[in-house]
Amino acid sequence: MTDTVDSLLREHAVRHSDKPAIIDPDGRISYRDLDRGTRALAASFVEAGIGKGSRVGLIMANGVEWARIAVALLRIGAVLVPLSTLLSPRELTAQLRTASVQHLIAVEQFRGRRYLDTLQIAGLPALRSIRTPAQVDVLTADPDAVSIVDSQSRGVRPSDPLVVMFTSGSSGPPKGVRHSHRSAIGAVRAGLAARCIDADTRLYLPMPLFWVGGFGGGLLSTLVAGATLVTEPVPEPVSTLRLLEAERVTLFRGWPDQAAALARHLDEVGADLTALRPGSLEALLPAQLQSPPGARARLLGMTESFGPYCGFPADTDLPVAAWGSCGRPFDGMQVRIVDVETGDPVPAGTVGVIQIRGPHVLRGLCGRSREDVFTPDGYYPTGDLGRLDDAGFLFFQGRSDDMFKVSGATVYPSEVAQALCSLDGVTAAFVTNVPGPSGDRVGAAVVCGRATTAEALRTAATAVLSSFKVPTIWRVLDSDDEVPRGATGKVDVIGLRGMLADT
Template identity: 70%
Template sequence: MPDTVDGLIREHAIRHPDKAAVIDPAARITYGELDADTRALAAGLLEAGVDKRHRVGLIMPNGVGWARIALALMRIGVVLVPLSTLLSARELTAQLRTASVQHLIAVEEFRGRRYRDGLEPSALPALRTVRTPDDLAAATSAVADAMSRSVRPADPLAILFTSGSSGPPKGVWHSHGSAIGAVRSGLAARCIDADTRLYLPMPFFWVGGFGGGLLSALVAGATLVTEPVPQPDSTLHLLDTEQVTLFRGWPDQAEALARRRAETGAALSSLRPGSLDALLPEQRRARPGARARLFGMTESFGPYCGYPADTDMPRSAWGSCGQPFDGTEVRIADPDTGAPAAPGAVGMIQIRGPHVLRGICRRSREEVFTPDGYYPTGDLGHLDDDGFLFFHGRCDDMFKVSGASVYPGEVEQALRTLDDVDAAFVTNVSDGAANRVGAVVVCRTPTAPEALRTAAKSVLSSFKVPTIWRIVQGDDDIPRRGTGKVDVERLRDLLRDD
């Protein structure tokens, strides 16, 4: 199978030229059209002064247009820098500078943001041109065709900025080979094949949308269905009319869609197992903890650990993230010393292999990797005897209670095994002198904190049992950042109010 974007597009254009590649509410494009359009657009970009290994920033909402431009750039070896539509002018300037972007392609406006307003040219010495998508023209060029065929798997593909749970975002770069290899290694676990019609709400500027959506469809030869602004009614209509077979995304979005489904009359009859449970019939849903929680990050170009999403794991592995995919080595290290941890012990997850990031902007290799080539992820976990990975939170999330270590992920996992508990979010609540364990818990039915505390004592050591509780009825009540990640500070505020 090809290991460059150009090779993948050419192959699918030959195999199934009339199959839809990308669909949005306003447009669609087949693999044959995608091949022709991106080839012509690449030629036009070359004539406009964009060359191989130039770094090009792209700011657009999800859709066929984003896919056409991004794939045209990557076909000729340009380094794509997907940029968030949520960025302020200051944040955008910082990311353009970090990635040394030479050309910027940005829509004039999206959801009230005008991206060219407020840019600081004096702070961007590398930036040469700023264009809108409408400024791009098609052309014909034998040079462009020859250049696309010259791209190799080791050539840089993209620089992706992490969403940043703490600290400034990092510009993580991947090659064609590392990104495509990472996607290919996880397709089976994510239940994606050539017959899949995949809906995924994540923006293309995050690895979840770019790798998990666009490149996943391209590697598998599947059809990707997307939309610029997901809304329950429009999304349900899209899922039905486009006969989407696989819905992957945020659990809270699936829950919101499920609540609106009856009112809209959406059948969702094409959805198959592997989709998020909330949208599947009751009898086709998995038992809590039975399916793997696909686990990955920008630095691994998406999931590096999982298990077939339509299949229960062995009972001993319930609650785990599954097993590492082919091509990624996982080891557990002592967070303080970096030495390998004892078998079964909780420690920092380190990853190595051909699918892992190639580097981070403005950092040396020695700053990014261990001497033997592992990337320290900052995540905590342990491997069981069968190689299943259990996630225990972030290294910087761990806190002490009476001198003992509490890992929020471990407590959350235990609480999710309790009757009536759909989700749990755990953090420390400090009074200035000592930490207490706090939990915000999503329950199916009204439940008293005392009942949960009693039940938690059967699955947790006493010092890990939350002493501060907040019971909520839905995931919509959980405070989140714009990235979808839980806002820990606001979570603590909720718990302090109780």
């Protein structure tokens, strides 16, 4: 079993030598050239003092060069620390400190942000070197060093650390999540079939490579499957649609609203997306290949599980009784539901906090002891709410810090949003609590495909929701582009709450 990045690349350099591994708008690289190029670059890194165990931060936009640098580092056992191009100077300094980054490779600027000019080096005692990608390109090594690197690469073990990946920080500051080669590659491998990724896949994700959705769901998924990854530095509807057409992309994964945003531009661009196959996000598929709302699983995962840990084949309808679920836990993943207050396991059908355990779960968090991170019996409390049915299907109910009470009864925003999406004409719904003089109220921003009113929606909602769950504050939107979002593309709950409070 190939459980290191080096062994994966060696295998595919033989099996798929001429196949493109990575494609971006300005270039492409085959598996053979990725193998040769990263061996030479790895030798240069070793000559520059970067080796097994070195923690290396990387700030770059998506593209072939990001992948080439990352893979070269991982082949020699360096620990990759992907860093967001969206970080402020203060956030960047904090993450470099948290991960004890020793070497930083960063573009000088991207989309108006200048990283090196504002870096607070005085607060980074572990930092030894800073290079731009251009400076990396001119690193050299003795020709004999490549054979030495081959020996070093084969000395990297599956249990060795692979990456420190920061969470998006949707609640509280981002955490530095540690994964090994085995835990990350195993997590990716366990979900490949559910995500419909194989060696024939030409995969596009709009997610940045510095988050687990792009790094694990994109780059590592490609390397595990021997597939082709198509990526771009700045996704924009028109350029993305043209890239999908030009490269005959077969699989579009990501968040559903990302596909919906592209679908709104299809007629304008006139892109031929007939190469897309089932398993892609359905907004980009022809009507005859789409399923009823809720029939397909929405994979559930997080940085701590290195992506999805629960799912169902993306090209197959769930059993009717499991509609609306996230599917079943993948092989190797144990999932249990515990009481929010006591931490005791609860019976099937009961909502509680989701805890996960298994070989694909994080190895730990930077600066935290194992006792602080895991339960005594080794489970990781995700902070997500859910319930398991008798058949083992997991239903996501939102975050434990998002649930709220109305007149003493618990409301789960995701449950309300899912019910609202079942109403005729509703294409998306975003739900949160809105504080009022007498306590929290249920608020909903709803995107509708036809003209309607808040009163009509309220009346329709009474047929699918208990009375205390029916929103009392409504905002009818023409597009989900109007919903406030954070840098990751996730809904900004505070901004949503403010929008509804002003209604």
